[in-house]
Amino acid sequence: MRLVSTCEDSTDPFKVEEFKDEHVPRYAILSHTWDEEEVSFQDMSDGNAMRKKGYKKIQDCCSVARKEGFDYVWIDTCCIDKTSSTELSEAINSMYRWYQDAHVCYAFLADVDWPTELASSRWFERGFTLQELIAPSTVVFYSRSWIELGTKESMKSQISDRTHIPIGVLSGTDSVEDASVAQRMSWASSRKTSRLEDEAYCLMGIFGINMPLLYWEGKAAFLRLQEEIMKVSDDYSIFCWKSEHPGRGGILADSANAFSDSRDVVLTQDLLLTSKFPWTTTNKGIHLELAFMGIGHGCLGLGVLPCIRLDKRHMFLAIWLRDQSRTMERFERVRCHELELIDLTIFVPWQFPLRQICIQRRRLAVTDRRTDHLNLPYPMKDSHMDRNCHRSSHDNDLGWIDNWLRVPEVYMTNQSPILGKIRSVNHREDSGLTGLFHAAATGNLEEAQRLLSRVKVNLQDAEGRTPLSYAAAGGHSMIVWLMLLARHKAKANMLDKLGRTPLSYAAEGGHGDVVWLLLSLGDIVVHSPDNLGLTPLIYAARGGHERIIDMLLGRDGFQNYLKDNDGRTVLLHASEGGHVAAVRIFLTRTKTGPDMQDKHGKTPLLLASMNGHEEVARALLAYGAEVETSTKFDETPLWVAALNGHEGVVRLLLPHNSSKLDWTDRTGRTLLHWAVIKGHASIVGLLLHYGASWKLRTEPYNTDAITQLLLGRGATANRLGIEGWTRQQCNLDRSLR
Known part of the structure; x- marks a missing residue:
């Protein structure tokens, strides 16, 4: 640490001396705002100090210190070698401690003459002077003529009004650390620094933080400061800030x-x-x-x-x-x-x-x-x-929520016809639907708000469904939110007669906002199976609702609820529906393998093939799905694809089945036989191309294209029909071999 000797030689400037930490003498310290021609460390070393305007400030400071019995004083402008980035970084990291250890701090207000002008001084607007006010136990304020104006203690009320720093912190009865992070940040909110990075660096001491100085990082310095604070504090008030900056997205403030x-x-x-x-x-x-x-x-x-x-x-x-x-x-x-x-x-x-x-x-x-x-x-x-939001809990009206949810007519679905159909809230229709059920099912928010103040939110209709169930099924997130959070305490896990929950209906309908809102509740039962064993995840799989699938897979315990009562997995349901993106999600994120069968022996590949979902079949094959697994009825993916005329899937599967094309089913028929019967000419051609035998026992057929294909494979017109018939009229004889 360098200090300026308060003893001035008549011909030489004040001397700057360096001390090791354990040998630092008793010293005073200066706090000031910089003006023109401040004296630097180099000026003190090369003899140019006395030529600078700022030298007068050093003289006056040393004079006051010397009169008070101090041999040394610390002055930032001439005690730090700012040409050395390493030294500058060490000094700024040490500055709070240096002010804290000083016996007295002289706050020189170059723009003030009288105590009444104290609050208007630009000294209160600078970034670094904040720690210079807080850290020292004793601060004495001086006017531009070095006339004492008062002390931090004697002027604490005036200073507190100007800075918003609590009087207890100024007087030392309260620790700086007792103030929240947000409070300490607020003390610097109106202060300015010459360099953008100094907005962060001037606060390091107040938060007990040390970090390297990077005078090229700009606003990143303030973000870095907050990250350092979070390493030593779990004060949530660090997130209590507001900013008009557009499109922020981050949890940390930028200033x-x-x-x-x-x-x-x-x-x-x-x-x-x-x-x-x-x-x-x-x-x-x-x-x-x-x-x-x-x-x-x-x-x-x-x-x-x-x-x-x-x-x-x-x-x-x-x-x-x-x-x-x-x-x-x-x-x-x-x-x-x-x-x-x-x-x-x-x-x-x-x-x-x-x-x-x-x-x-x-x-x-x-x-x-x-x-x-x-x-x-x-x-x-x-x-x-x-x-x-400060409505009391015993207030029976909707309070702030009524005001908050005022929405334009665009949110009211068919409002006028619906209002005409709604009956008295105390009258039940045969179906058990009241006006609240109508409003919930149709998304009539205004009517739902009105009725919720008078009707029990958890009443059930003849099917055991609640208004929340209907709102969730319709995707009316505003009404769902109103029922859940507006003191109505709607029961989100209530089952209807089918064993279904509001979450189940929302997942089936693909209503991501409603699903997300229900999942945000602390007591929600996520994987509740209905009477058929269908969970919200299975309903989402059936509809291919990827966003909802992703939400539900993010919750614990889903691996135990991947099958329904028929043994069908979520992968089976997604494959049957042709939802290739959902299929890929389940293949990579669940334990449902591509060959898991339901109670009837059906696999995901078989169901995808049966329904002609070529991309799903391709995805399953890429994941190693078995192509020859059969059901109780000898159905294989290739068989069901061919029988249903799905040429694309057949073309995809044939390379994996070419060695077993002449297998026969329980009726003694081959796949080519069935393709002929069904009249799928393109599939007959594919089967013949991959080596299927045309010498089969078959049924009559009446397709000229199939006749041409069979003739091209060695069959003769003689063998194909009765003498005198045209080729278009030919029928294969049942004894054809």
């Missing part, structure tokens, strides 16, 4: 300015929100456990933080998150200009369960701001939640 509205944000210990798991950082993002409340549309939800505002201690802060993976694993932050307040007393714990998730760290690309508005689950002009 301290984003925390300007966070000076009253503190961490709180709440058993329902606080995790015991440590945070980890990977190239995917930040992995942490966070209370999450699904909203629905667009896989959007709120990450509820264990953080509160000091004047609203009953409400928790929340940030908007979007599930990028749709499996509750990888998220990005959206609507970064909003920081919501949530009253959790109007919800139950299973509506905001703690989840292990990964959130993208940094913004990947700047996108059009319009896309950020598309993230909204429902149209909003501003954040209603911030004003209205």
Whole structure:
């Protein structure tokens, strides 16, 4: 550490001396804003110091220090060799400690004459002066004429009003570490630095962080600072920021300015929100456990933080998150200009369960701001939640949710006809449907809102279905969300008479937003089989709904629910439906092999072949599917493809079956025989090309094309028909060999 000797020679400038840490003498320290012609370390070394305008500041500082009995003073401009990047990095990393260890700090306000002008000084606007105010135990303020204005202690109220730093921190009765990360960041939110990177570097000491200086990284420095903070702290308030920057996506702020509205944000210990798991950082993002409340549309939800505002201690802060993976694993932050307040007393714990998730760290690309508005689950002009989420739990109306879910007519499906059909909410039709059932089934959000305040949400119709079941089946995510989260406590796992759940219907319909919303609940039973053994995953497989399949495969325990009561696996269902993308997913992510048979001996390849799904058959063959496995009725993939006239599949399978084309079934017929009977000329040609024998016992046929094919393989007109018949009229004799 270098120090300036306060003793001045009449001809030489003040001397700069260097000390090892264990031999550093008692010293004062200067805090100031830089002006023109500041004296550098090189100026002090080569004798140019006295020619600079800044030398007067050094003289006056040393004079004050000397009068107070200090032999040495530290001044940043002339005690650091800024031509050495290594030394500069070490100095900035050590600066907070140097100010902390100083016996007194002189804060020189070059633009102030009187104590009443203190708050207007640009000294309070600079980045590095923040730590220079906080770190020293004693700070004395001086005017431009070096007249004492007061001390940090004597002016703490005025300083606190100007900086928003709590008086306890200024006076030393409260530790800086007791302030939340968001609070400390907010103290720097209005301060400026000459270089972009210094916005981060000037805060290192306040957070007890050391990191190398990279004066080419720009805003990445501030991101790096936050990543370093997270290595030593699990303070969730680091996420309590707002930014108007379009298309961010990252969970970390890009500047301290984003925390300007966070000076009253503190961490709180709440058993329902606080995790015991440590945070980890990977190239995917930040992995942490966070209370999450699904909203629905667009896989959007709120990450509820264990953080509160000091004047609203009953409400928790929340940030908007979007599930990028749709499996509750990888998220990005959206609507970064909003920081919501949530009253959790109007919800139950299973509506905001703690989840292990990964959130993208940094913004990947700047996108059009319009896309950020598309993230909204429902149209909003501003954040209603911030004003209205504090409704009490005993308030019976829909409160803030009523206001929040005001939507344009575009969301009302056939609204006028439906309203005309809806009967009194207390009157049941023969089917058991009330007005609420109609509204849920047709997506009439306005009517559903009105009725939910008067009707039990879990009532069942004659089939045992609930309004939630109908809303889920119709893909009406807004109504589903309303029923689940609007204090109505709809039972998401309620079974109807078929044993089906709302999740089952949503998965069958391919309604990804509804499925995602239901999966966000803490008590959801994901793999519930119905009376036929069909689970939501199987229904998704039957429809080829890849997005939903991906969501459901992301949940634990799915390997135990891959078959229905007939032994049909999810792969079988997907293959039968011709959903090649789903087939590939199941082949790679489940334990359902390509040759697993159902109770009737049918394999995925057989069902794909039977239905003419050539691409599915190709995928199964590429994965090693057995081509000659037969059912109880001697059916093979090639046989069912040929019988049903699926030329593409036959062409695909023949190279794997050419040695056994003349096998006969229980009736004594070969595959060529059946192709002739069915009249599939192109398939007859393929079979003959691959060596099938035309000398077969067969039934009459009446296709000229088949006659031509058989004649080309050695059959004679004599052998093919009765004398006097034309070729077009020929029939194969039953005794043909």
